[in-house]
Amino acid sequence: MIDSKPRTLAGALLLGLCALGATSASAAPKYIFYFIGDGMASPQIHATEAYLGALQQDDAEPGGTKSVALHMSQFPVQGMQTSYANDRLITGSAAAGTALACGLKTNIGVIAMDPSATRPYTTLAELAKRKGMKVGIISSVSLDHATPAVFYAHESSRNNYEQIDQALLASDVDYFGGGGLRVNKWKSAQYADLSNAERYTLVREWARARGFQYADDRATFDTLAPGLRTIAINPYLDGSNAIPYALNRKAGNYPGGPYEGSISLAEFTAKGIAVLDNPQGFFMMIEGGKIDWAAHANDARAAIEETLAFDDAIRVAADFGARYPDETLIVVTGDHECGGMTLGFAGTAYDTYFEVLAGQQLAYDDFDDRVFEAYLAQFDTAPPNIDATLWELVSTYFGLDGAKLTETLDDDLSDYELGLLEAAYDKAAHNHSDNVAEADTLLYGGYNPFSVTLTHLLNRRAGIAWTSYSHTAVPVPVLATGAEAWRFGGYYDNTEVARRIAAAMRVELDQ
DSSP states (O other): OOOSSOOOHHHHHHHHHHHTTOOTTSOOOSEEEEEEETTOSHHHHHHHHHHHHHHHSOTTSTTOOOOOOOTGGGOSEEEEEEOOOSSOSSOOHHHHHHHHHHSSOOOTTOBSBOTTSOSBOOOHHHHHHHTTOEEEEEESSOTTSHHHHTTTOOBSOTTOHHHHHHHHHHSOOSEEEESOOOGGGOOOGGGTTOOHHHHHHHHHHHHHHTTOEEEOSHHHHHTOOTTSOEEEEOSOOOTTSSOOOHHHHHHHOSTTSTTTTOOOHHHHHHHHHHHHOOTTOEEEEEEETHHHHHHHTTOHHHHHHHHHHHHHHHHHHHHHHHHSTTTEEEEEEESOEETTOEEOBTTTBTOOOGGGGGGOOSOHHHIIIIIIHHHHTTOSSOOSSOOHHHHHHHHHHHOOBSSOOSSOSTTBOOHHHHHHHHHHHHHHHTTOOOOOSHHHHHHHTTSOHHHHHHHHHHHHHHTEEOSOSSEEOOOEEEEEEETTGGGGOEEEEHHHHHHHHHHHHTOOOOO
16 A cells, blocks of 8 residues: 655665565566656755745744655655666666666667667567556657657657657557657658648547547547547647646636646546556556756746646556555656756855745746747837836746836846846847857757746746756656565666566566
């Protein structure tokens, strides 16, 4: 049964040592949930927990609340894994995903194949199917993105979206849920004159011809029949065919709002259980993919909300596991850390103010597309400096005041901060969008200079800083509960996560 209280490290170690006496003849778990938080390591997890604590109480209060543990953090067995690729210390999602799916290293960009991309690796999902289990693949990003793809496709490049989509439709996977497909990346001449909508029409026809029930709206999703092969795509997709950020959905998922009827990662997980449950059990991989994307953009509030959405999906699995405690294994990890996120900033020294993050109302992308671009569209030539209208928008969507709009002084920007934001506005508004100079790359990372500077300023005020717009080599937690969870304690390589799941399943991955 899921333990509702965190165990001490000594308790977790004792649990593992006692369980080592379990015989190999014991039954394998019937239900396996494999959660992968893309871009998620200890910083993203604890930033979320510190944010929840700060919403409850000022962390400067002696003896008061400093953090609120996520559900995943309360799992009784906890380990750490290293994430390096075959050809680089700092990994990418394809190489890391291949290690997590296949138990073997590969090169950056390769999908479930050896480093030379000449030999396909066997995946945990394929072994589960051979064993008679049903298989589900869920992601908050596109279903042909690197992490989901490594469980069902074998390609020399993660960018072979057309081939990966063909592999998806031809696979034996029973349930796909979450984002859409990168149909805009298909390269064959036969699709050149087709719009994305027309390409999705083809996907829908092919899916139904191959025995899938297909849902891309809330009403159809809610009425999907259990026991049938299923592809379920969120009704709203961003420009990369992913589910919109949880922060944006929170702002717009109201009657008549832009994301009304959007489906959460937790709901896709619950639907997966309903669709997949059968006497032989199931293997389900659930990816929280946009934790990574938010961290790439150095948007702490968006990353925190994605981590909370991921944890909500874990709670769904844990509730299911509580009903079948001797038959369910839940493993949670990440593929790598992203952004070099740190809980501590030179400007705040030892102090933190995570509660200020609540002032941000939209993730960077919706602010760019729905707010900033709409503001600029009013002018033939943008104002030379940030004007009163834009200051109102900054105050509304980020809780930062650069024009004495509010009586409180806590949200006021300093002269130094004003200079940074005015320089970023000049870059963003006056056709200085190349961001190719070394200084621009370090400051803005290829993102909209104005919005990324806003998130930087807000994050620093909270006490959060970033070292990169890319991945890092920070070790990643592995959290487990349920049947055979004892296997996942310790410090090991990411390939071992897959191999320990395989051992729990009583199957063998390639050597």
